[in-house]
Amino acid sequence: xxxxxxxxxxxxxxxxxxxxxxxxxxxxxxxxxxxxxxxxxxxxxxxxxxxxxxxxxxxxxxxxxxxxxxxxxxxxxxxxxxxxxxxxxxxxxxxxxxxxxxxxxxxxxxxxxxxxxxxxxxxxxxxxxxxxxxxxxxxxxxxxxxxxxxxxxxxxxxxxxxxxxxxxxxxxxxxxxxxxxxxxxxxxxxxxxxxxxxxxxxxxxxxxxxxxxxxxxxxxxxxxxxxxxxxxxxxxxxxxxxxxxxxxxxxxxxxxxxxxxxxxxxxxxxxxxxxxxxxxxxxxxxxxxxxxxxxxxxxxxxxxxxxxxxxxxxxxxxxxxxxxxxxxxxxxxxxxxxxxxxxxxxxxxxxxxxxxxxxxxxxxxxxxxxxxxxxxxxxxxxxxxxxxxxxxxxxxxxxxxxxxxxxxxxxxxxxxxxxxxxxxxxxxxxxxxxxxxxxxxxxxxxxxxxxxxxxxxxxxxxxxxxxxxxxxxxxxxxxxxxxxxxxxxxxxxxxxxxxxxxxxxxxxxxxxxxxxxxxxxxxxxxxxxxxxxxxxxxxxxxxxxxxxxxxxxxxxxxxxxxxxxxxxxxxxxxxxxxxxxxxxxxxxxxxxxxxxxxxxxxxxxxxxxxxxxxxxxxxxxxxxxxxxxxxxxxxxxxxxxxxxxxxxxxxxxxxxxxxxxxxxxxxxxxxxxxxxxxxxxxxxxxxxxxxxxxxxxxxxx
Numbered sequence: 001x002x003x004x005x006x007x008x009x010x011x012x013x014x015x016x017x018x019x020x021x022x023x024x025x026x027x028x029x030x031x032x033x034x035x036x037x038x039x040x041x042x043x044x045x046x047x048x049x050x051x052x053x054x055x056x057x058x059x060x061x062x063x064x065x066x067x068x069x070x071x072x073x074x075x076x077x078x079x080x081x082x083x084x085x086x087x088x089x090x091x092x093x094x095x096x097x098x099x100x101x102x103x104x105x106x107x108x109x110x111x112x113x114x115x116x117x118x119x120x121x122x123x124x125x126x127x128x129x130x131x132x133x134x135x136x137x138x139x140x141x142x143x144x145x146x147x148x149x150x151x152x153x154x155x156x157x158x159x160x161x162x163x164x165x166x167x168x169x170x171x172x173x174x175x176x177x178x179x180x181x182x183x184x185x186x187x188x189x190x191x192x193x194x195x196x197x198x199x200x201x202x203x204x205x206x207x208x209x210x211x212x213x214x215x216x217x218x219x220x221x222x223x224x225x226x227x228x229x230x231x232x233x234x235x236x237x238x239x240x241x242x243x244x245x246x247x248x249x250x251x252x253x254x255x256x257x258x259x260x261x262x263x264x265x266x267x268x269x270x271x272x273x274x275x276x277x278x279x280x281x282x283x284x285x286x287x288x289x290x291x292x293x294x295x296x297x298x299x300x301x302x303x304x305x306x307x308x309x310x311x312x313x314x315x316x317x318x319x320x321x322x323x324x325x326x327x328x329x330x331x332x333x334x335x336x337x338x339x340x341x342x343x344x345x346x347x348x349x350x351x352x353x354x355x356x357x358x359x360x361x362x363x364x365x366x367x368x369x370x371x372x373x374x375x376x377x378x379x380x381x382x383x384x385x386x387x388x389x390x391x392x393x394x395x396x397x398x399x400x401x402x403x404x405x406x407x408x409x410x411x412x413x414x415x416x417x418x419x420x421x422x423x424x425x426x427x428x429x430x431x432x433x434x435x436x437x438x439x440x441x442x443x444x445x446x447x448x449x450x451x452x453x454x455x456x457x458x459x460x461x462x463x464x465x466x467x468x469x470x471x472x473x474x475x476x477x478x479x480x481x482x483x484x485x486x487x488x489x490x491x492x493x494x495x496x497x498x499x500x501x502x503x504x505x506x507x508x509x510x511x512x513x514x515x516x517x518x519x520x521x522x523x524x525x526x527x528x529x530x531x532x533x534x535x536x537x538x539x540x541x542x543x544x545x546x547x548x549x550x551x552x553x554x555x556x557x558x559x560x561x562x563x564x565x566x567x568x569x570x571x572x573x574x575x576x577x578x579x580x581x582x583x584x585x586x587x588x589x590x591x592x593x594x595x596x597x598x599x600x601x602x603x604x605x606x607x608x609x610x611x612x613x614x615x616x617x618x619x620x621x622x623x624x625x626x627x628x629x630x631x632x633x634x635x636x637x638x639x640x641x642x643x644x645x646x647x648x649x650x651x652x653x654x655x656x657x658x659x660x661x662x663x664x665x666x667x668x669x670x671x672x673x674x675x676x677x678x679x680x681x682x683x684x685x686x687x688x689x690x691x692x693x694x695x696x697x698x699x700x701x
Contacts, residue, residue: 003065005057010083013050013093016043016134017100019124036119037436040126047133048097055090065139065203083389084139084202087539092136092274095346098454099266099353100129102515106357107258110364121161125262128154132267136274141190141200142676144275151268153376158259159252168254175248182245183237189231193282196224206281209304213285229282229289233296236272243291243300247623249323250307253315257360264322265353273329273345277338286338287420294334294415295422296683298429301327303621305433308440310617313370314359316428316501317444321396322352324433327409331426336557343534344407347527351395351404354519358389361512362448365505366455372444377453381505382389386449388516393445395523397438397585400576403527406569408434410535410562417558434581437590446596454504455505528569536563 020043024036031039064085072079085093103125111118131154135147152175160172190200196212205212215224227306236242241249249269253260263269276283276293283289301324308320332341365368365382379386391658395404399519412434416427507513533539564573576582595602607614619625 003061003062003083005054005092007066007083008065008070009050009054010064010085010137011068012046013054013097014130014137016046017051017126017133018130018355019043021123021130023122024119024126028123031119031284033118036122037104037108040122041101042095043126044101044104044129047129048094048101051090051093051097055094056086058085058087058090059144067139073143077194077200079142079200080140081143082139082201083137085137087541088274088277089136091342091346092270093133095349096129096132096136096266099349099519100125100262102353102357102519103258103262106261106360106512106515107256109509110256110258110360112509117161121158121256124154124158124161125259126494128158128262128267129334130260132271135271136466140201141193141205145187145190148235148271148275149183151271152176152183152239155179155252155259155263155268158263159255161255161259165254171248171251171254174251175219178245178248179238182235185231185233186235186238189228189235190231190311192224192228192231202278209281209285212282216499223288225282226286226288229279229286230292232279232282233272233276233289233293236276237296238272239275240269240272240330241300241323242272242296242326242330243303244623246300246304246323247620247627250316250319250620253313257315257356257363260319261353261356261360264319264356268343269322269326270349273326273341276330276333277342280336280338283333284386290334290336291420291422292334294418294420294545296334296425297327297330297334298415298422299327301331301433302323302429302436305436305440307617307620308483309436309443310614311371311440314362314372314444314448315356315370317354317372318359321355321437321441324437325396328408328430328433331430332411332425334420335411335414335418335423337411337559339535339540339559340407340410340414343530343588344404344411345533346530347395347403347407347523350519350526351392351402351523354388354392354516354523355396357512357516357519358385358392361385361508361516362389363506364512369455372447374455376451376455377449378505379449382449382507384507384513384516388513388520389449390445391520394440395527396590397441398434398581399585400582401524401528401573403523403525405576405582406527406531406572409572409576409579409581410531413562414558417561429642431580431584435584435588438585439592442589442592443596444574446592451597451600528573531569531572532566536544536566 017040020040023039025029028036051636064083066076067080069081070078071081105123107121107125111121114121128151131147131150133147135144135151139148140142156172156176158172159175160168162168172288193205193212194200196215197208200206209225209509212228213223213225216222217224217227234245237245252263255263283293304320304327306325308317308324310316311320325344329341329344329348332338332344361382362375362378362385365385366375369375391402395402396629398405398408412430415423415430418426530539595606618620
């Protein structure tokens with residue numbers, strides 16, 4: 001077998017979704033709805049098949065690291081399009097394409113009632129897939145930044161898909177602006193590496209990493225590499241929604257559910273985790289940066305999980321679980337357990353996509369009501385959605401022998417064995433978060449699929465449907481939306497699609513439940529299959545250009561110690577009973593069962609007893625208010641100051657002052673323009689005498 005992958009084969013992987021996106025977007029009216037979803041699904045399917053072929057070749061020792069197209073040369077700086085394909089890239093390509101394919105198929109059923117924008121949506125999600133593939137396949141910072149910004153742009157378009165809805169406009173602008181904050185840091189990090197490394201190519205910068213580690217940031221005693229790595233990670237904080245740049249992600253639920261699954265499972269939010277892993281040769285040389293990463297990840301894992309407990313919107317519960325799990329991955333990166341972080345990225349992609357698509361299936365079955373307080377007892381009406389959602393929840397909380405168990409437990413062990421500053425707090429946070437995750441996950445599961453069928457009676461007064469029903473009643477409509485003239489109006493009336501249909505809950509069409517089944521399979525088995533090769537085997541030795549960092553080495557004492565204790569996936573699963581995490585997860589399940597099934601009156605009692613804490617959580621730690629008051633108003637104040645002092649006083653002062661001076665000078669000179677020849681002759685004589693006097697004086701000296 002050739003050790004170099006075929007360049008044309010690699011080019012086809014990102015270009016296939018791009019072609020589908022362009023056809024659906026530019027010729028949507030011509031190809032129609034069926035043509036749009038067919039061509040985009042075909043493009044992603046081709047990309048997936050080719051990605052699997054590449055993955056198998058990489059496992060046999062093939063790799064690729066070369067320039068595809070040289071865009072521009074400025075002095076010694078080359079700006080190129082190039083691919084770096086190793087086992088890390090190949091795995092990401094397969095995960096991105098598989099999840100994207102499931103989302104494409106699911107969208108056919110989810111968006112079936114959409115009157116407008118159907119082709120546009122398929123164009124967007126295929127473009128999203130292309131952008132993410134360009135990001136993970138890049139071998140240089142320029143292309144990485146292109147993919148980085150492209151996923152941000154497409155997420156803006158998708159979150160604001162319903163652009164006539166004010167909340168959607170607010171959400172996509174919020175996501176765009178928050179990511180710009182992170183991307184500013186990301187760009188500074190790339191700029192520092194370019195300035196001192198002299199190249200945008202990964203391999204060339206990594207070759208100088210030890211030299212860069214000896215330099216100081218100009219004018220300070222800070223390590224240059226530490227500053228650059230922290231700047232890069234600030235970019236990851238925005239894309240991967242780490243505290244405090246997490247505030248955009250829950251609001252991204254304004255987009256249709258399929259894109260929520262795509263953003264939260266395989267694209268965008270995983271970009272930051274992938275980037276830090278790819279940059280591991282740099283991050284490994286800065287303990288300060290790693291410690292910072294670990295603490296930020298631990299804070300996100302625990303405190304975002306708390307917010308999931310008080311959410312009533314089913315999609316927002318899953319969104320906060322995404323934040324928490326991203327915190328786990330980030331904490332693993334800080335512990336230098338890059339392979340563990342990527343392992344959890346992979347397992348999480350499957351069960352989180354499953355949970356989001358399962359939530360979308362529930363929303364369809366519930367007539368697009370997203371409030372869990374209006375659900376209950378759906379198990380018998382939606383059996384496939386029920387069992388697949390249960391599988392996703394069990395994987396999420398780290399149930400032994402499910403995929404999430406192997407990756408989450410490995411993260412907890414890696415953080416525990418880390419000796420960096422902050423590792424003690426990080427270990428407490430990721431361990432305590434196991435209980436929190438189980439509590440909010442099974443709170444959602446029990447409220448949706450078990451207990452009283454609350455969708456038959458009046459809607460919860462605080463839910464959007466309940467509020468709208470009360471509003472309808474106050475304006476002469478009954479609770480079911482019938483006005484005095486007998487015309488039917490839905491009590492809530494608006495969903496992701498803006499449609500409503502009065503019917504009992506029912507199982508969704510096969511195009512909706514089939515992706516759930518296909519995602520449930522890896523949610524169960526992929527952890528057991530992959531943990532050996534990825535964490536303790538030779539997975540990262542197959543074609544990985546920088547395996548000495550990502551793979552187990554002297555810089556990874558935690559992984560080396562974990563490898564000594566690993567005796568296979570079966571033994572690891574059986575030994576779970578002796579560990580604390582599994583009992584914390586069980587305690588979370590039991591607590592959720594007792595509070596939401598056995599004693600459903602208790603949550604209200606607890607809420608009243610811990611009123612201030614509940615208010616704090618319900619307001620999301622007031623982060624939105626802080627951003628609005630401190631940063632947004634601060635930016636406005638700075639802008640107003642720059643306008644008044646900089647623009648009006650300085651710039652306008654210079655411009656207007658120049659104009660006034662010219663006017664004054666002209667008014668003085670005007671008196672010399674008498675029109676009499678003898679005046680001009682006299683002035684010439686005086687001028688000549690002055691010049692002669694000057695020359696004589698200078699000549700005499």
